[in-house]
Amino acid sequence: MTKVLDARGLNKSFGGVWALKDLSVDQAPGETLGMIGPNGSGKTTFINAVTGHLALDGGEVFLDGKTITGRKPHVIAQAGLIRTYQAVRVYAQLPVSENLRVAGLPHFRRLGFSDPLDGAEDLLVKLSLKEKTEAVAGSLTLFEQRRLELAMRLISRPKLIMLDEPVGGLNPGEIREMIQLLKGLRAECGLFVIEHTMKVIMELADRVVVLVSGEMIANGAPAAILQDANVIRQYLGAVRATSR
Amino acid sequence: MAYRRAALVGLVILALALPFLFSASRFYAFILGVTYLYILWSSGMNLLSGFTGLMPLMYAGLAGVGAYTTVNLVMKFGVSFWLAMPAGALAAALVGVVLGLPSLRLRGFYFTLSGLVIQTALTMLFVYIPQFTGGDTGISQIPPPLISLPGDRSFPLAGVWLEEALAVAALLTVYVVHRVTQSTLGKYLVAIREDDLLTEALGIGVTRYRVLAFFISSLFAGVGGAFYAHYVGFVSPRSFDVLTSLNIWLIVGFGGQGTILGPIVGAVILAPIPYLMQEFYLYKDIVYGSLIVFTTIFLPRGVYGSLLFHRRTRTSARGKSEAARS
């Protein structure tokens, strides 16, 4: 069974400081993978490296068995691996429909559609954004913008979406809704979730990878991870260190 | 919407008729011709500055490349203007891409700065290759474009006919830029301008579309340069220096970046100024410089852009209050 994502031996240094140390992570199709770790452990660097935004110093990345090492970000996105950002990013000055049109334009022909907005209406309904179709994206609430971000990724029918802290800035009620939403997406595409909040990871992820200082220190089912003494010591210790 | 279409047709007819209406006075006709030239130039620059968000300070230098190429082909090799001009435009576009491509990777201010550097280098180059450019003295007595007629005769496109040609060229440029902005390329350029990182992450190759925009924009710089040379009849490195780039930008910025009518508004208001203030020619730089400062501080959307923005916010506010009432 080909892994949907296979990253092997990733190395990345910034002027002598190693952000990723010989890191290997893989994800099976249909599996929701979570990644946790203290601030500065390299989680966002990992996404940046895998999606081509950052040049690797070593290692290889395969998407669905095909190599994407060293490719440009837009090529990787067209290959089916797409990501979101920690701080929400939409085209604030454009209406929601234009945001979706831009997101759909690079992909619709490849997907065999006749219009970049094919299927956009269903997406908007599913993500409860139908009434906001003509609203300027900047006028949406944070939660609505996060859902718009998802819509803009889903319109490209990706194989895998890498989500960098998808519930950042949301209140508890919104977090609950978001978790349900993401659970509902599992059938359509793979999900890779970076999160701080253990609760989100526990509910969403089938498997969790723990990253500390660029190295993976644990890898397993969420419940097992929580009990892992190693994790408790290193993660909590590292959390204490970075919050000083 | 029929009202808008009628207005547009009216404007086109007006643009084509004006050269004849002004033909009595060469002075005013010349101002009209120069205005058409600046409409062409600023619409071309608008593609890059307004729609892609890149400030191309080397635009005048590229216009110079177009101008000198065309002039040399016509005056030294007897090539017809109608072949030389596209050649000049292509030369400008190629030089633009070659020089601009490496700097397209730079963010914001650094790209603008490298544009300034390239512009300065181009101006220096123009001075230092007098065999092609006449150096600081420039090239004078550039003939007007000729239209060849059957029977080995030719008709010089001068006076009112050249202004008419400029009007057509300006209208065509505006039309082409309009079509580009409506196309997929146009949507990508706006996305790149708004957030290039997000755009790349969504699967759009930012660099390649920037290069394409650069190519098209530089083509227009070259076309304008060629027409400038054969209309004014004289070119020198000073015609295509950094101040010229700035003046064209001012027209775009003052009129309204990122809109189709903005550069037209800007050109109509600003292009005639140095000619109408003949005695005050010395103060031209002070006026233009002040306008640049004024525009960046008070009028970032430009005259036309601000109008559009206020109309939009007023209608949406009205819409909201109507919705609240119902």
Add this chain to the structure above:
Amino acid sequence: MTPEGMLLNGLAVITTGLIVGAIFSLVAAGVTIMYGTIWFPNASNGQFFILAALLMWSLVANWGLSPFLAAVVVIAGSIPFSLILEKFLVRPFYNVPNRNIVYFIMTLGLAQIFAGAFTCTYGRWSDQYSLPATWPGVIMLGPFPFPRTRLLVLLIALILLAGLFAFLRLHRIGRALRAVFQNREAAILRGVDVRRIYRFSFVLAMLIITTGGVLFALAYAFDLTMAWNMAIIAFAIMIVGGPGSVLGSVVIGMIFGFTQAAVSLFASPTLAAFSYLIVMLIILLVKPSGLFAR
């Protein structure tokens, strides 16, 4: 060429290189401080430089003021001028996202205003400006006559540069400035009043640029075309040395000064300018953070 001729040429290059380099370094340091702290790329730095020189000329050559007094007037006068500029042109844009481009275009417009104003006023009176020697006579460096005024200017410039260094490294405010260079958010967290630092950096940078103009007027004859040249050179030095790095400005400034002196002697000044542009472009494309980046 005779050995004595070569020695004379060599000494000319060295002395000119030192003075021009020191003045380049001063102006570039001002430009890099403005850009490093406030993100204010000042395209009109060359115009301010020439303004200082022109004012010196007016005061000394026309009104007969003593050069020392004139220098004090011009340099002190730059402070209220900078404060006004800061309040109306810099402050309104502190929190605008792409403010460096806005500032750049604004200062290009400002430069155009000044260039026009200079042509209308000073330009009508004279093509070239030179001040009478402040300290007449020459000092002989072997066979080479080195004008005493230029030696004075060189010493003052070097002392000022050293003082600037000391200030940035040792004084409380200087260190706050460097903290803001490096990391604005961290500086805020450490309790630095960033707005006061912005104002201070702007005034300090303008002071340095003004002093550069004053010193240049004392040492050499000049004309209005120097304004744009100086601006390009200052930006080139800033980019190559690394924006925000005063050390970079000084090292690269001295190198450019020597290059200018050497190339002007053997070829033409325009060729020197061309070479700066090429170097600046190369650095922009290959290592935009400059050679002395942190």
